[in-house]
Amino acid sequence: MRRAATRIDGLGTTIFTEMTALAARTGAINLGQGFPDTDGPDSAIEAAVAALRGGENQYAPLPGVAVLREAVLAHQHDFYGLEPEDVLVTFGATEAIAAALLALCNAGDEVVVLEPFYDSYAAAISFAGARRLPVTLRPPDFALDAEALRAAIGPRARVLLLNSPHNPTGRVFSLDELSAIAQACIEHDLVCISDEVYEHLVYDGQHIPPATLPEMAERTLTVSSIGKSFSFTGWKIGWCSGPAELVAATRTVKQYLTFAGGTPLQHAAAAALSGARGYLPGLRDELRAKRDHLRTGLAAAGFRPLRSAGTYFVNADVGSDAVDFCRTLPERCGVVAIPTSAFYDDKTAAPTLVRFAFCKHDATIAKAIERLATLRPHQ
Ligand code: PMP
Ligand code: GLN
Numbered sequence: 001m002r003r004a005a006t007r008i009d010g011l012g013t014t015i016f017t018e019m020t021a022l023a024a025r026t027g028a029i030n031l032g033q034g035f036p037d038t039d040g041p042d043s044a045i046e047a048a049v050a051a052l053r054g055g056e057n058q059y060a061p062l063p064g065v066a067v068l069r070e071a072v073l074a075h076q077h078d079f080y081g082l083e084p085e086d087v088l089v090t091f092g093a094t095e096a097i098a099a100a101l102l103a104l105c106n107a108g109d110e111v112v113v114l115e116p117f118y119d120s121y122a123a124a125i126s127f128a129g130a131r132r133l134p135v136t137l138r139p140p141d142f143a144l145d146a147e148a149l150r151a152a153i154g155p156r157a158r159v160l161l162l163n164s165p166h167n168p169t170g171r172v173f174s175l176d177e178l179s180a181i182a183q184a185c186i187e188h189d190l191v192c193i194s195d196e197v198y199e200h201l202v203y204d205g206q207h208i209p210p211a212t213l214p215e216m217a218e219r220t221l222t223v224s225s226i227g228k229s230f231s232f233t234g235w236k237i238g239w240c241s242g243p244a245e246l247v248a249a250t251r252t253v254k255q256y257l258t259f260a261g262g263t264p265l266q267h268a269a270a271a272a273l274s275g276a277r278g279y280l281p282g283l284r285d286e287l288r289a290k291r292d293h294l295r296t297g298l299a300a301a302g303f304r305p306l307r308s309a310g311t312y313f314v315n316a317d318v319g320s321d322a323v324d325f326c327r328t329l330p331e332r333c334g335v336v337a338i339p340t341s342a343f344y345d346d347k348t349a350a351p352t353l354v355r356f357a358f359c360k361h362d363a364t365i366a367k368a369i370e371r372l373a374t375l376r377p378h379q
Pocket of ligand 2: 033167
């Protein structure tokens with residue numbers, strides 16, 4: 001009998017796919033997978049239609065279409081004062097991260113990751129034949145323990161894979177925390193792959209790209225995408241920028257993974273990015289209000305929501321095993337959510353936490369709260 005390669009054994013279906021399928025099957029409200037139920041700016045949709053009608057329908061150049069590459073460079077400069085040497089357009093942030101790991105890691109190398117971490121990280125690290133070195137962030141604050149970070153770094157560590165603002169905790173790492181990370185990268189000569197897909201979804205505090213810290217621009221590959229900043233998660237247009245050598249290595253892998261496409265959407269993404277200053281404050285205010293709505297509602301419903309400074313997510317303590325809780329939630333009250341332990345290697349770190357997405361219509365959030373209130377979890 002033919003068998004799949006051992007490298008993909010055990011990866012299974014993503015928790016997001018599973019939970020969205022469960023919501024569809026049961027008709028439950030889906031606060032699991034993080035995607036908005038409202039589209040991004042009309043002007044970007046019009047730009048996509050114009051590109052489709054205007055003959056932008058063939059392969060893109062491997063590095064991405066010029067207007068989008070220029071828009072990303074302008075964005076990095078405008079928002080953060082960064083001047084990356086090069087930029088590569090990818091199939092979402094996911095491809096940029098996977099291609100970078102494949103490019104930078106040899107079999108047996110080690111990748112430092114703060115857990116909980118986004119699920120594609122573990123898969124991409126294993127595709128590269130590398131090993132992950134988790135540094136555990138613990139509730140309720142999910143603060144980085146600089147000592148634990150130092151202790152985690154092994155002899156073959158090559159990369160530190162960072163995500164701030166952070167899925168699933170909603171943390172936006174502080175300057176102190178990022179400085180400790182920078183120090184570790186410099187001391188151990190690590191490349192920092194910085195996943196900043198939620199860079200503009202910050203409600204309290206400020207997003208600090210690690211590339212802006214001293215001696216970090218030359219060792220950081222900054223990754224982002226159109227999905228969260230402009231509510232177009234299905235477009236899957238992403239990019240990475242940074243030192244020429246890191247971008248070139250990532251481009252070499254990307255060339256053989258997927259080559260280059262999504263050409264009309266690359267043009268539309270350029271249009272969206274050029275309108276960022278006008279669009280983003282409104283989106284941020286809307287999402288902040290949704291976060292507050294969900295947190296207040298969860299607290300009133302007897303849950304114990306934690307703080308969330310950014311992203312689409314609030315975590316709440318349900319006072320019992322979160323995996324069991326989520327598994328039976330659709331049938332008990334018609335809501336889908338994700339056990340936060342799905343993002344941890346260490347399943348004991350947050351066994352009673354559940355992640356809820358708030359990037360949904362206010363009426364949907366209100367309905368979900370009403371349903372959840374019938375459970376009174378801590379009583
Ligand atoms: N990184 C994080 C932390 C995410 O939450 C997500 C998606 N939800 C991604 C990467 C993937 O981004 P994209 O859709 O642009 O591939
Ligand atoms: N990032 C989204 C989340 O955390 C899901 C993306 C996906 O389904 N891969 O919910």
